[in-house]
Amino acid sequence: MATPFTQRxxxxxxxxxxxxxxxxxxWIDAISVxxxxxxIIGIVLVIAGGAQLFHAFAVRDWGGFMLSLLGGxxxxxxxxxxxxxxVTGSIVLTLFIAACLIVSGTMRMLIAARHRELNGWWIILGxxxxxxxxxxxxxxxxPWSGLWLIGTFIAxxxxxxxxxxxxxxxxxxxxxxLTGP
Numbered sequence: 183m184a185t186p187f188t189q190r191x192x193x194x195x196x197x198x199x200x201x202x203x204x205x206x207x208x209w210i211d212a213i214s215v216x217x218x219x220x221x222i223i224g225i226v227l228v229i230a231g232g233a234q235l236f237h238a239f240a241v242r243d244w245g246g247f248m249l250s251l252l253g254g255x256x257x258x259x260x261x262x263x264x265x266x267x268x269v270t271g272s273i274v275l276t277l278f279i280a281a282c283l284i285v286s287g288t289m290r291m292l293i294a295a296r297h298r299e300l301n302g303w304w305i306i307l308g309x310x311x312x313x314x315x316x317x318x319x320x321x322x323x324x325p326w327s328g329l330w331l332i333g334t335f336i337a338x339x340x341x342x343x344x345x346x347x348x349x350x351x352x353x354x355x356x357x358x359x360l361t362g363p
Contacts (some may be wrong), residue, residue: 188358194351201344205337212333217268219332224264224271231257248266274330276320283317286310 208215232253236245264271290310294303320327 186287188271188354191351191354191358192353194347196351198344198347198349198351201340201347203344205342205344208340212330212337215333215336216329216331219331219336220268220271220275221265223275224261224266224268227257227261227264229261231255231259231261240311245330267330269325272332273325276328276331277324279331280317280320280324283313284321287313287315287316290359293361 231254234250235255236254238250241247241250244250254322262278288315290306292310294307294310297303298308320331
């Protein structure tokens with residue numbers, strides 16, 4: 183017997199197709215998506231900073247008042263900077279991503295080198311090398327990479343999620359066909 187869940191497989195396929203289409207649009211105009219995302223990140227930081235400032239004053243007798251106040255002020259300042267200078271903000275965010283990739287790739291390579299006695303250590307080494315190279319390439323291509331990276335990440339995520347939803351919907355269709363109405 184089919185469940186209402188498996189009978190609605192078309193909704194998952196539709197969601198997936200919509201996600202893939204939006205991902206393609208985002209990929210075509212990755213720069214606009216990057217800049218819009220940077221502004222949205224700025225808005226979120228301003229809201230979070232405002233909440234932290236409110237919290238700091240609400241519990242001002244707490245020992246961490248000054249740190250909480252400073253953290254909230256930095257969130258607000260960073261958010262305003264991202265909103266008013268999205269190009270510079272996207273470059274800074276890309277620089278941060280590049281640094282994270284370089285550090286995490288180097289760490290994975292060191293871990294792999296220390297554990298060569300384990301099967302598959304070379305896979306960790308290779309993954310670390312890829313992360314390191316991607317981070318270095320992003321850094322070497324700044325500021326240009328800062329304009330397209332975030333939008334491309336969003337596009338890839340939308341496409342990957344969409345393909346997953348389509349597959350899930352088709353699997354539900356198959357399950358519905360096997361169980362019958």
